[in-house]
Amino acid sequence: MDNTMKLEFLSKSANEGFARAAVAAFISQLDPTLEELADIKTAVSEAVTNAIVHGYGHSAGKITLSCTLTEEKKAVITVEDAGRGIEDISSAVQPLYTKSDDSERSGMGFTVMETFMDSMEVRSHPGAGTTIILTKQITGGSDAC
Numbered sequence: 001m002d003n004t005m006k007l008e009f010l011s012k013s014a015n016e017g018f019a020r021a022a023v024a025a026f027i028s029q030l031d032p033t034l035e036e037l038a039d040i041k042t043a044v045s046e047a048v049t050n051a052i053v054h055g056y057g058h059s060a061g062k063i064t065l066s067c068t069l070t071e072e073k074k075a076v077i078t079v080e081d082a083g084r085g086i087e088d089i090s091s092a093v094q095p096l097y098t099k100s101d102d103s104e105r106s107g108m109g110f111t112v113m114e115t116f117m118d119s120m121e122v123r124s125h126p127g128a129g130t131t132i133i134l135t136k137q138i139t140g141g142s143d144a145c
Contacts, residue, residue, distance in 0.1 A: 006066040033140030039116035047079035055083025086124035
């Protein structure tokens with residue numbers, strides 16, 4: 001039987017660490033390798049940071065984080081915001097693409113997510129928010145679920 005958790009939190013940068021820790025704790029029941037866990041935490045950080053910075057532009061909003069663990073030891077993580085949305089997803093997922101005026105933004109968030117996860121899907125509608133679905137097959141550890 002699949003197992004699912006869902007959290008909702010404010011779009012504050014301090015909550016990025018909370019999101020990483022929550023997903024890591026939940027996924028630990030699949031006994032992932034340290035590398036798998038680090039990959040997932042990095043991808044979740046990028047997705048949540050994108051929601052905060054690009055979805056809401058540092059204004060108040062809610063982020064919904066959910067994670068489903070399947071009997072096949074697959075983790076499916078969804079990060080949703082109701083922010084600005086993305087006008088051109090195909091451009092936004094390209095390396096180095098950014099519309100941010102912040103010189104510290106490298107435009108590599110989606111590339112990092114794709115690199116560390118088995119799959120990434122981006123759904124977005126301008127003015128209605130963005131949903132990022134990240135999937136990772138857990139290979140390490142035992143069969144406990």
